[in-house]
Amino acid sequence: KAYDFIFNIENLNDLIEYLSKKIKFKKSVAGQRALMTPKLRDEIKARDNNTCQICGLSTKDEPNLLLEIDHIIPLSKGGMTTEDNLQTLCWKCNRSKGSKIYKHI
Ligand SMILES: [Zn+2]
Structure with missing residues (x-):
C-alpha cells in the first residue's frame, strides 16, 4: 500500500x-x-482602471506612470490583504501617504 x-x-x-x-x-x-500575489495586484489595478485613487492619474494619461497597490489600513496597523483593503496608487501618492490611513473616494 x-x-x-x-x-x-x-x-x-x-x-x-x-x-x-x-x-x-x-x-x-x-x-x-x-497573499499579495502578482495576480491580485493585476486584479486591483484592473478594478481601479489603472488609476491612482488619490490624484486620479492613470496609465492612459501617463503611459510610464508607476502604479502600486496600497493597503488602505496598513499591515502594521492590522490591515489585511483583502480586495476591500487594497487600492491603486501612483508611486508619488504612495510615498506621501506613508503609513497614514487615507482613502480617497
Ligand atoms: Zn497619485
Missing part, C-alpha cells in the same frame, strides 16, 4: 499544530504579504 495513514492522537496533535501554525502565519504580517 502506498498510502498508510494511521489515525491516532499523536498524528492528530501534529495536525492541529500544523494547522495552527498555518493560521498564525495567515494572520501575521508576513502571511498577509505573501
Whole structure:
C-alpha cells in the first residue's frame, strides 16, 4: 500500500499544530504579504482602471506612470490583504501617504 495513514492522537496533535501554525502565519504580517500575489495586484489595478485613487492619474494619461497597490489600513496597523483593503496608487501618492490611513473616494 502506498498510502498508510494511521489515525491516532499523536498524528492528530501534529495536525492541529500544523494547522495552527498555518493560521498564525495567515494572520501575521508576513502571511498577509505573501497573499499579495502578482495576480491580485493585476486584479486591483484592473478594478481601479489603472488609476491612482488619490490624484486620479492613470496609465492612459501617463503611459510610464508607476502604479502600486496600497493597503488602505496598513499591515502594521492590522490591515489585511483583502480586495476591500487594497487600492491603486501612483508611486508619488504612495510615498506621501506613508503609513497614514487615507482613502480617497
Ligand atoms: Zn497619485
